[in-house]
Amino acid sequence: MAGASPRIHEAPDDLLGAIDYCYEQGWTDGLPVVPPQVDRVKAMAAADSRPWNTVITTHPATGLELSLHGAAVNAVMAGCLPEHFPVLVAAFQAMDRADFNFHGSTASTGGSAPLLIVSGPYADEIGMNSDVNLFGPGNRANATIGRAVRLILRNVFQMLPGISDKSTQGNPGKYSFCIAERARGNPWPLLCEAQGYAKGLSSVTAYAGGGFCNVENHGGNTPEQILGSVADAMANYGCITLGQSVVVLAPEHMHIVAAAGWTREDAQKFLFSQAKRSVEGMMGVGKYREREYDAQHGDHAHGLAQAGFIHRGLRPDDILITMGGGDAGGHSCFIPSWSRGRGSIMQHYAIVPMAK
Secondary structure (H helix, E strand, C coil): CCCCCCCCCCCCCCHHHHHHHHHHCCCCCCCCCCCCCHHHHHHHHCCCCCCCCCEEEECCCCCCEEEHHHHHHHHHHHCCCHHHHHHHHHHHHHHCCHHHCHHHHHHCCCCCEEEEEEECHHHHHCCCCCCCCCCCCCCHHHHHHHHHHHHHHHHCCCCCECCCECCCCCCHHHCCCEEECCCCCCCCCCHHHHCCCCCCCEEEEEEEECCCEEEECCCCCCHHHHHHHHHHHHCCCCCCCCCCEEEEECHHHHHHHHHCCCCHHHHHHHHHHHCEEEHHHHHHCCCCCHHHHHHHHCCCCCCCCCCCEEECCCCHHHEEEEECCCCCCCEEEEEEECCCCCCCCCEEEEECCCCC
């Protein structure tokens, strides 16, 4: 709670004993954590100039609060460096907004994990990976910032598997789900620019991601071919809902799309128009809901919604498209949103760099 004094635990002096103590307290995600020594926590919290008891996120269902101190403790345990802390703080400030649906997205059977996408120069300043294997292991900033999110959800907000976190099958992203947008060679404005932030500012986008779908296309050489394969993944019967989408185009795919003069908005419109299933087909698999069809085709619907079809999302700008990954390889990805409907709307927030 705001204003509460931090609790100091007496742990064994040796490192392995202290790690085991953290396990005994139930503070881990199943992997060993860095014991949160007082001096490390103070150094982490000092990366933000506000008082340590400043509340940055409140759980709407339980009233539990995340303070800067609580975030710093878990950032230390996750293995973060102080310069990583501003990204973590901004991410939780984004998730604190009502439209993100903080409780539902972390407690539901859907099994989503908060995907963080960092855009702008701060990603490079702290050494984040936007290149080869950006969703995989090997980069400290990506891995530990994402992991700190999970530890906070567990230790501060008490989202415990099987108790308050009711995920049917879970999601590997629940360990860590954090990437940087690739700026090098990116032909489109960066997300932070498209989001309206001033030049030089960075942002983090928080998205309740339901999983990861690899989209392989090594033969396509037109935007329609590349994005057509992405749209097909977005509209598979297992994924298609009115929810939002994240599409991360590999550089090889991005350059095909951009070389033809397509903008982000062009790609969004194409994906929305093509990521669809017929009402008949939706009925056949038991997923058709008349109210969802009405929402998509009613008075305020986007003109690209085709009669007799359900499209993924309500409108083209429900699809976030960015670039990431290594130069070689025709592998992009689609990440569906949590829930069958409009359960969570992605949010973004400016990153306040660590004071130097």
